[in-house]
């Protein structure tokens with residue numbers, strides 16, 4: 633279903649961006665509505681997922697200590713912060729953060745890509761401590777993918793739209809102070825349901 637909504641583009645401020653919605657059954661998740669906003673003027677695009685059954689618990693975590701857990705599916709909505717507490721890294725939702733569906737391995741690959749960008753940016757300075765730290769992180773994440781080391785993946789979503797699909801995943805509500813400390817990113821201002 634396609635419609636035009638009267639909100640400005642988050643990038644170029646053009647009014648009237650296109651909204652596409654579709655509902656689908658995502659394997660093992662149940663029903664989700666996928667929403668995509670597109671700006672015809674500058675090409676800005678934003679995707680998000682909303683569970684049809686309403687709000688899910690805000691906190692999900694799974695210890696990645698067996699290789700089969702790398703296949704666990706993950707729905708990460710645009711308001712979700714992803715953390716790996718053992719290595720003190722986290723990815724927050726930014727203003728243009730889109731939701732995505734992946735698995736644990738795909739999530740770890742996103743961290744590896746992001747850290748790789750930092751390492752390449754630091755090139756030319758071999759004494760850079762940040763670079764050494766980043767290389768150690770990359771090695772650890774590679775080891776997790778090979779099953780040599782374990783880490784915990786945490787999702788923190790104040791809007792309760794994210795999920796790790798695995799029977800050993802822990803889930804609970806977010807504490808108020810945890811929720812207060814999180815960024816939630818851009819929300820699609822849906823005032824009328826089609």
Ligand SMILES: [Zn+2]
Pocket residue numbers: 641642643644645646671672673674675676
């Ligand atoms: Zn635009």
